[in-house]
Amino acid sequence: MLLQIPDILTADEIAQCRTVLEGSPWVDGRVTAGDQAAGAKRNLQIPEESDTARELGTVILRALARSPAFNSAALPLRVLPPMFNRYDHAMTYGYHVDNSIRTIPGTGGMRMRADVSTTIFLSDPEEYEGGELIVEDTYGTRSVKLPAGHAVVYPSSSLHQVSPVTRGSRWASFFFTQSMVRDDGLRTMLYDLDMAIIELRQELGDGHHAVLSLVNHYHNLLRRWAEV
Ligand SMILES: O=C(O)CCC(=O)C(=O)O
Numbered sequence: 759m760l761l762q763i764p765d766i767l768t769a770d771e772i773a774q775c776r777t778v779l780e781g782s783p784w785v786d787g788r789v790t791a792g793d794q795a796a797g798a799k800r801n802l803q804i805p806e807e808s809d810t811a812r813e814l815g816t817v818i819l820r821a822l823a824r825s826p827a828f829n830s831a832a833l834p835l836r837v838l839p840p841m842f843n844r845y846d847h848a849m850t851y852g853y854h855v856d857n858s859i860r861t862i863p864g865t866g867g868m869r870m871r872a873d874v875s876t877t878i879f880l881s882d883p884e885e886y887e888g889g890e891l892i893v894e895d896t897y898g899t900r901s902v903k904l905p906a907g908h909a910v911v912y913p914s915s916s917l918h919q920v921s922p923v924t925r926g927s928r929w930a931s932f933f934f935t936q937s938m939v940r941d942d943g944l945r946t947m948l949y950d951l952d953m954a955i956i957e958l959r960q961e962l963g964d965g966h967h968a969v970l971s972l973v974n975h976y977h978n979l980l981r982r983w984a985e986v
C-alpha cells in the first residue's frame with residue numbers, strides 16, 4: 759500500500775528543519791546505500807550520526823508519534839533514526855531496492871528489518887522541477903510529489919526511484935520502519951479495517967455492538983499477526 763499523509767509536520771517544524779539544514783554540511787548520499795543502490799544514487803545527505811541528524815530526527819519522530827495515519831499504516835515497532843537528503847540540479851536516485859536489513863547507528867551493531875519506507879517532503883513542489891518519487895506499486899507505477907510537510911509511506915519491498923531534478927533543489931527526510939506486521943498485504947488489511955471502523959464509529963457511536971465487535975476483531979487480528 760502506498761499512502762499519502764498530509765501535514766505530518768507543522769509550518770514551524772518545516773521552518774526549523776530547513777534553517778538547521780541550511781547551516782549543515784552535506785555529504786555524498788552513497789554512504790548509506792547498498793551495492794546496487796550506490797550505483798544509481800546521486801544525491802547529498804546529512805551524516806547519520808551528526809548533531810543535525812539527531813536534532814531534526816527528534817522533530818520527525820515526535821511528529822510521527824502524533825500521527826494516527828502513520829501509526830495505523832506502518833504499525834511501527836521501531837524506526838531507524840530519520841535521515842535527510844537533498845537533490846540539486848541533475849541529481850537523481852535511479853531505480854533501486856532499499857536494504858532489507860539495516861544496522862541501527864549508535865547501538866554497536868544492532869539490526870532491524872526495513873518493512874516500510876517513508877519520505878517527508880521539506881521542499882514545496884514549486885521550488886524544483888523533476889524529483890518525483892516513483893514507486894512500483896501492486897497496481898502500477900505511482901509518481902509522488904507533495905507539499906512540504908506531507909509524507910508518503912510505501913512498502914520497502916517496492917522498487918522505486920527519484921527522477922532527476924532539472925531545476926531548483928528538493929529536500930526531504932526519509933527513514934525506514936520495522937513494522938509489527940511485516941507483510942504488506944496483512945498490514946494493508948489492518949489499515950483498511952481501521953479506516954472502516956473509524957467511519958462506522960462516527961455513524962453508529964462507540965457503544966454499538968457491531969462497532970465493538972469489529973474493534974475486537976481488529977485487535978484479534980493484530981494479536982495474531984503482530985511480532986513484538
Ligand atoms: O528521496 C526520497 O524520496 C527517497 C530516497 C530513497 O529512496 C532512499 O534513500 O532509499
Ligand SMILES: [Fe+2]
Nearest residue numbers: 854855856918
Ligand atoms: Fe530508497
